[in-house]
Amino acid sequence: MIRSYFIYPIQFLVLVLLQVLILNNIQFYGFINPFLYLIFILWMPFETPKFLLMSISFLTGLTIDMFSNTMGMHASASVFLAFCRPFVVKIFAPRDGYEVSHRPSIHDLGLGWFLKYAAILVLCHHLFLFFVEVFRFTEFWNTLGRVLSSAFFTLISILIAEYFRVNVESER
Amino acid sequence: MRNLILFISKYSYFFLFLLFEVFAFYILFLNNNFQGASFLNSTNAITGGLYSKYSEWTDYLNLKEVNQALAEENNRLQGRQLSSYTPLFENEIVLNDSILQLKYVFLNTKVVNNSTHRQNNYLTLNTGSLNGVKAGMGVIGPNGVIGVVKNVSEHYAAVLSLLHRSAKISVKLQSSNYFGSLQWDGGNYRFGKVEDIPKHVQLNIGDTIVTSGYSATFPEGIATAVIEEFTPIQGDNFYDIKVKFLTDFKNLSQLYVVKNIYRTEQEALENLTEEAHD
Structure with missing residues (x-):
């Protein structure tokens, strides 16, 4: 059990490097940028204290901000994501609750559950991020289009990463 | 007072969220300020160092385009040299250096980080205050204007790209x-x-x-x-x-920082004139 906590710093390092060195340079059609680093917050165990979850999200966002010169933007959006997460977890809880061994993954709770959970949280994060970036409502539909298209690609990258994790865990 | 404490403890989660958001927006606005002090961006030692290492590797991938652009620029400059002009009136040309005075000095620099997909884009250059770069200097490339230097550290400079909502x-x-x-x-x-x-x-x-x-x-x-x-x-x-x-902002490598020797003189005069009117 203790050993499993050592995996989080490694995940953090790998995801941040992947995000700033590779994914930030991939832009489909010039403006769609997948933000895979969110999966680090999505993967946090259910029993993580809310305070800790929010602090970790803030630091994750801040790290991404430092590398992409967008001070505070990713930090604020990630904190919003962490704020929403407990509500989403509660709404989608199975009838007899989560088991102690459950973690938020396809492996433990199924594709349907994970898809709902990830889609809603990614959408919350992207709405917050893009509207903070533009900081006005005059180009509402344009911004909303960018939110939806980016959220779609983020979700796809998250699903790919999730399937890699499922494979690794089932082999273990 | 007791009710207030009860209220805050009941919604402590929400207040914690607000606290984090206020802090995040505080650094967002602090950094948005054009001249605001900012140390947590890609000019600092850790992030800047990582980016320049990474760009050392990836630079090999665009060597071909960079060489092409530099060769074209050489051609153009070659064409501007005095030796490629023929004097029309041989006897009347007088070359007198005291007529011309050096006004702009160009400093060669390299891009280590760049973006084009955001609403407010920035670049990072591998020259800094040790090379004499100062905030407010212009940056040009082989095909025109790139942006204006926003912040400098000892070895790096952050440039507000032309692809920025407040660049004009x-x-x-x-x-x-x-x-x-x-x-x-x-x-x-x-x-x-x-x-x-x-x-x-x-x-x-x-x-x-x-x-x-x-x-x-x-x-x-x-x-x-x-x-x-x-x-x-x-x-x-x-x-x-x-x-x-004319510039493809996705394909930037070698740039020049423009130092204007008379900048302080011009700006001092302009400020003086504006103050006199106020």
Whole structure:
């Protein structure tokens, strides 16, 4: 059990490097940028204290901000994501609750559950991020289009990463 | 008082959220301020170091394009040399160096980080205050204006790209001297717009837009964009001009920082004049 906590710093390092060195340079059609680093917050165990979850999200966002010169933007959006997460977890809880061994993954709770959970949280994060970036409502539909298209690609990258994790865990 | 404490403890989670958001927005606004002190961006030692290491590897991938651009620039400069001109009136040319005085000094620099997909884009250069770069200096590339230096550390400089919502540079038509302002509208990174050119000016598609040299930041006459399409604005005296940048902002490597030797003198004079009016 203790050993499993050592995996989080490694995940953090790998995801941040992947995000700033590779994914930030991939832009489909010039403006769609997948933000895979969110999966680090999505993967946090259910029993993580809310305070800790929010602090970790803030630091994750801040790290991404430092590398992409967008001070505070990713930090604020990630904190919003962490704020929403407990509500989403509660709404989608199975009838007899989560088991102690459950973690938020396809492996433990199924594709349907994970898809709902990830889609809603990614959408919350992207709405917050893009509207903070533009900081006005005059180009509402344009911004909303960018939110939806980016959220779609983020979700796809998250699903790919999730399937890699499922494979690794089932082999273990 | 007891009720207040009860209220706060009941919604402690929400207040914690607010606290984090306030802090995040605080650093967001602190950093948005054009001259604001900012140390947590990609000019600091850790992130800047990582980026320059990474760019050392990836630079090999665009060596071909960079060589091509440099060769073209060499050709152009070669053509401007005095030795490639023939004097029309052999006897009357007098070369007197005291007529010309050096005004702009160009410092060669390299891009270590760049973006084009955000609404407010920045670049990081591998020259800093040790090389004499200061905030407010202009940055140009082989194909025109790139941006203005925003912050400098000892070895790196953060540049506010032309692809930034608050970037605005003074330009004019190459054919006539009508001047306007060039900026980016946040859409496609290849196109920008020029405002304030009056309707009575004769325009053609393909006309070159050059820097006006009115600000102390850029020298006059650097070709930056060409006119793609233009329409007169209804009920206004000006054109709505869409221009295509000559620079491909996705493919930047070798750039020049422009140092204007007389900048302080010009700005001191302009400030003095404005203060006298206030």
